[in-house]
Amino acid sequence: MNLKGLLKEKLSEKEMGDFRGSFEIIGNIAILEIPQTLYKKRKLIAEALLRLHKSIETVCMKADERKGKLRLRKIIAIIGRKTETIHTEYGCKFFLDLKKTYFSPRELTERQRIASLVKKGEEVLVMFAGIGPFAIQIAKRQPLVKRIVAVELNKNAFDYMKKNIELNKVQDKIEAIHGDVRKICPKYKNKFNRIVMPLPLHGHDYLDMAINCLKKKGIIHFYSTGHESDPYSETIRLFEKACKKKKAKLKILSKTMALPYAPRVWKVCVDAQLRK
Ligand SMILES: C[S@@+](CC[C@H](N)C(=O)[O-])C[C@H]1O[C@@H](n2cnc3c(N)ncnc32)[C@H](O)[C@@H]1O
Structure with missing residues (x-):
């Protein structure tokens, strides 16, 4: 089951329409995209995501678009506070802090x-x-x-x-x-x-x-x-x-x-x- 599927019983039809169900995983941190209309439901959505991905320790959400020369963005913590992690791709390990650095x-x-x-x-x-x-x-x-x-x-x-x-x-x-x-x-x-x-x-x-x-x-x-x-x-x-x-x-x-x-x-x- 995907994240939207898990939330079907908990969100209204309108809320389900607003929520795209998209998120990124960097190391053991998940970053959700939550529309303004669902801000009050952020904890409920984050808990559902934790049930889906057991290795996740921190869940946060994007607060705005990337800005400035350094291409950084604001992040709002929902569950946990840690923003430093190690991400693995193609056998390479990348240590990073997603508040202080760009990484996609x-x-x-x-x-x-x-x-x-x-x-x-x-x-x-x-x-x-x-x-x-x-x-x-x-x-x-x-x-x-x-x-x-x-x-x-x-x-x-x-x-x-x-x-x-x-x-x-x-x-x-x-x-x-x-x-x-x-x-x-x-x-x-x-x-x-x-x-x-x-x-x-x-x-x-x-x-x-x-x-x-x-x-x-x-x-x-x-x-x-x-x-x-x-x-x-x-x-x-x-x-x-x-x-x-x-x-x-x-x-x-x-x-x-x-x-x-x-x-x-x-x-x-x-x-x-x-x-x-
Ligand atoms: C789009 S990010 C790409 C980062 C990296 N190549 C990657 O794929 O994750 C662009 C990076 O360029 C850096 N940057 C912006 N202007 C720069 C400049 N004039 N000289 C050196 N680095 C710069 C930013 O701090 C940012 O880390």
Whole structure:
């Protein structure tokens, strides 16, 4: 039985209509999406979720959308207070605090897709690295990668990334750097075979920086968003504009609708090789 099924007897027909039954599980913490109309029923809903997932210790709810440069969101505790946990995906362990860092468990397949493309001997830059999930999945999937540089602005996320690198025993492959991509990356001119840019809303502001850091014929994985009716046109336009400015030639290798981002809007990724 699913969560909505468990609540059928306890909520009115109108309340059942308002509640989508959606939640995310990160480690042993569940995060519910509860509409304003059902706020007073949050404890009842959280208890039902605990009956469904016995390993959950904390249940909380999203209080708003992600905001600001660090992409954090407010969380309201319902059962338990702990927001620090260890999440496992594809055999990697990620230690994090969901109040202080960005992490989305739904992006695991996209991270694995990128990791599966990395070849031996490559030097990889992960911009906007968060608690390290792209860098660590890459290091685990391609142990013969030469090195991975992972840059993150949020000091809390950076500290967790350092711990995660140790937890996953990939210290010899990943160098974590705390700071703004714009300040850190100029010293890496023409250094990387591959650059991952997982910042869908403002990533295009950093394309010039990524192009500078890329070796000849290097590959960029550029994330943005697009409406389902035409998911890629705007992303490709931004990518082409930045390449033109830098006199680089863009060869699109693939396009991916990675995840739903908002109603009828997708997080998309365009993978392209650049000739400089
Ligand atoms: C959408 S999250 C992605 C995090 C991580 N790559 C993941 O998949 O979980 C974007 C991250 O970029 C960081 N960030 C935003 N602007 C940045 C900048 N100028 N330089 C470095 N990191 C930045 C934020 O703190 C946040 O952790």
